[in-house]
Amino acid sequence: MTMPQNPLGGTHVLNGARGFFRLAEGLRWRLALGVGLASAAALASFGLLVLSGWLLAGAAVAGLGGQAAARAFNIMLPATGVRFFALVRILARYLERVVAHDGALRLGGRLRGWVYARLAPLAPAGLTSMQGGDLLGRFVSDTDRVAAYYTDVALPFCRALLCSVVFVGVFACVLLSAALALAVGLLLGGVLVPLVVGPAMDRLVRLAAEKQSYVQVELAQTLQNMGEYLLWDGARSRTRHWHAQQAVVDGARWKLDALESAARGLIGMITFVTVLGVLVLAASACQAGQLHVAEIPMLVLGVLAAFDVAVPLPMARQAGAEARFALTRLETSSAPAPAPAPVAVVGEAHKPHAPYDLEVQGISFAYPNTITPVFQNASLTIRQGEHVALVGPSGIGKSSLINLLFGFYAPHSGCICFGGVDVSTLRAEDMAAFISVATQDFHLFAGTLRDNLLLAAPQATDQELADVLEAAQLTKFIQSLPQGLQTWVGNDGLRLSGGQARRVAVAQALLRGTPWLVLDEPTEGLDAPLEQALMAALVRRGTRTTILCMTHRQAVLPFMHRVVRVEDACFRPGGGSDMKN
Known part of the structure; x- marks a missing residue:
């Protein structure tokens, strides 16, 4: 931005x-x-x-x-x-x-x-x-x-x-x-x-x-x-x-x-x-x-x-x-935020570089005006190309990792490195060039489907739009609409079902083509066959993309290389899968 x-x-x-x-x-x-x-x-x-x-x-x-x-x-x-x-x-x-x-x-x-x-x-x-x-x-x-x-x-x-x-x-x-x-x-x-x-x-x-x-x-x-x-x-x-x-x-x-x-x-x-x-x-x-x-x-x-x-x-x-x-x-x-503001660093040498590994080292964090810590001396490493599921009960802190990763909040202690660079020295727009996020509380603007997709990548071609819609399992739905991608979605996607709107958000994230893809409850509201088809398509498309999937649905886990559980304010191994990508 x-x-x-x-x-x-x-x-x-x-x-x-x-x-x-x-x-x-x-x-x-x-x-x-x-x-x-x-x-x-x-x-x-x-x-x-x-x-x-x-x-x-x-x-x-x-x-x-x-x-x-x-x-x-x-x-x-x-x-x-x-x-x-x-x-x-x-x-x-x-x-x-x-x-x-x-x-x-x-x-x-x-x-x-x-x-x-x-x-x-x-x-x-x-x-x-x-x-x-x-x-x-x-x-x-x-x-x-x-x-x-x-x-x-x-x-x-x-x-x-x-x-x-x-x-x-x-x-x-x-x-x-x-x-x-x-x-x-x-x-x-x-x-x-x-x-x-x-x-x-x-x-x-x-x-x-x-x-x-x-x-x-x-x-x-x-x-x-x-x-x-x-x-x-x-x-x-x-x-x-x-x-x-x-x-x-x-x-x-x-x-x-x-x-x-x-x-x-x-x-x-x-x-x-x-x-x-x-x-x-x-x-x-x-x-x-x-x-x-x-x-x-x-x-x-x-x-x-x-x-x-x-x-x-x-x-x-x-x-x-x-x-x-x-x-x-x-x-x-417009007063300054209570959390320390990220320092904007200019120059390619100070930006993340391949391999785009994530290293969370001993972070502790609690939201302002709260007592219970979200993380307490927590550490996590995700290598480039891995598909990792982050699981745990609602409110345990899975989505908080996104806020810390983009510098929306600063950890009280510890550090987070991405691509060899401390994220506290980067702006949110710097991180957005490497990480695409489909959040659970996504927002669709009052416009057409095409308008909302092009917000993620204004220069995208029709073929690129078709590819991400296929991966998001939206092709048949779009074809069934009289106006196709020119269909008006309404304020906050009111004219779409919850599952359809969520898949549009996933398509937006895919369209950006970044090395990392973070999905927050991507299959929420989908039936079992559609859930399996969506995850299979995401895995096929992201063979070289690091996928971090935050979910509580067991059906998603077999598509991941490994599972990390968030409990007791820490990251703990949660098992893996035998599925080969």
């Missing part, structure tokens, strides 16, 4: 604005252009409204002043300005949407790459404390909220800051007292109001997000076990439980909406007071001869246009709280 490019590096943690700024490396000019275009649109709207007030008021005054005054009023200047600002506003808004949202989508793609690059090395050991619905919610919803920080938070606040300075500067050129009144109003509406409502928004955002995450987790688990809930008539109780939890989420969202609406209303009141103040100051200045009467509506309308950049700030403050909480969840979910 090839990890995606990580703009933040493999171990760097997104740390607030600094991490976000680093995430935007290479996109900063694009993001700055989005802020510039948004500011240009707001400034054009301000200029359009101000010049419209001057044009209408000036034309009215000139008309009332008689023919001489009408001729003296140059209507072409403000009219041209109105057309110019109208055109600029349209173009700036369109380009701002294109540039800003393109930047946000690019940020989202980078952020998902960062999250995946952090999560993939943790699986499965580092993700055991997280539930599937919550993990999916974080990967999808939380990355969207963090990526939207640019369009929903940074852009509105930057636009408000830049435009407010220009608005106050323009007013200062006309009337200084009006500029001071506008500055005070913008500070109250754009700074004080978001600060006042911020703490309450933080609490409600956290409550809503935590409850929503809980509902997603419960819903995902219920859907996965829907058959059992319907069988035991538990679906109704689960529905009532969801309604109760969703009511809490809806209540928090309603309070957030009410709080944001109240903040907007407060900004509206501040706008009204500022308009009255500027109107009084402008009228006084007009009486004192400092201002033309046509400039009074220009200043009043300018105040209304200036506050357009302050009105979205409460919503931006709420989006900021959501982005910060989502960022915290992403950082928590």
Whole structure:
């Protein structure tokens, strides 16, 4: 598996604005252009409204002043300005949407790459404390909220800051007292109001997000076990439980909406007071001869246009709280795993080499938060080309050997060598180049049979597919399907029987053609004749392949060279077979 490019590096943690700024490396000019275009649109709207007030008021005054005054009023200047600002506003808004949202989508793609690059090395050991619905919610919803920080938070606040300075500067050129009144109003509406409502928004955002995450987790688990809930008539109780939890989420969202609406209303009141103040100051200045009467509506309308950049700030403050909480969840979910991480070693000289022997030397291991050891000073050697059955009761530790072999967990003591190399120095993808595994808890994706097979070997030919299907005893089944390999298997292989789905997993492992083949209960759910045919085909096909078969079925043992029993946390000889391959 090839990890995606990580703009933040493999171990760097997104740390607030600094991490976000680093995430935007290479996109900063694009993001700055989005802020510039948004500011240009707001400034054009301000200029359009101000010049419209001057044009209408000036034309009215000139008309009332008689023919001489009408001729003296140059209507072409403000009219041209109105057309110019109208055109600029349209173009700036369109380009701002294109540039800003393109930047946000690019940020989202980078952020998902960062999250995946952090999560993939943790699986499965580092993700055991997280539930599937919550993990999916974080990967999808939380990355969207963090990526939207640019369009929903940074852009509105930057636009408000830049435009407010220009608005106050323009007013200062006309009337200084009006500029001071506008500055005070913008500070109250754009700074004080978001600060006042911020703490309450933080609490409600956290409550809503935590409850929503809980509902997603419960819903995902219920859907996965829907058959059992319907069988035991538990679906109704689960529905009532969801309604109760969703009511809490809806209540928090309603309070957030009410709080944001109240903040907007407060900004509206501040706008009204500022308009009255500027109107009084402008009228006084007009009486004192400092201002033309046509400039009074220009200043009043300018105040209304200036506050357009302050009105979205409460919503931006709420989006900021959501982005910060989502960022915290992403950082928590991508924290380093408690087990020592495998060291990635580059170079062919440090990779496993023939003969691909497995040597387990005195390992001891227990799963986190458990007392009973899975292995205690256990040793095992499997030579290349051997067919070995690993037997023992369920839960004794047969499958745990796979987790240790691929470095998903680290043994507490001892070491495991494969092909002359300590597996602790290898990545899981390095081991996957030599070992194919058909696990007991395999997963089939919602696609066609061909799609699921090609996941194991995307470049496989039709003949190779036919060969592995024959070995997995699936040829007749595929031929009986109207659509053959194009048959849709459903979510998690729901349209296949348990035995059919298990044989598809075996075919996937065979298709990779690795020197080692690990089979975990490959014949579970098969009748006796099909079980014998499958094992015989696997043995014929794998004459030069090392086969490690974990099973509790006695019918499989005659096909193996020897049997190893897992008991008392150790590997012990369990007999052999007389069958010759």
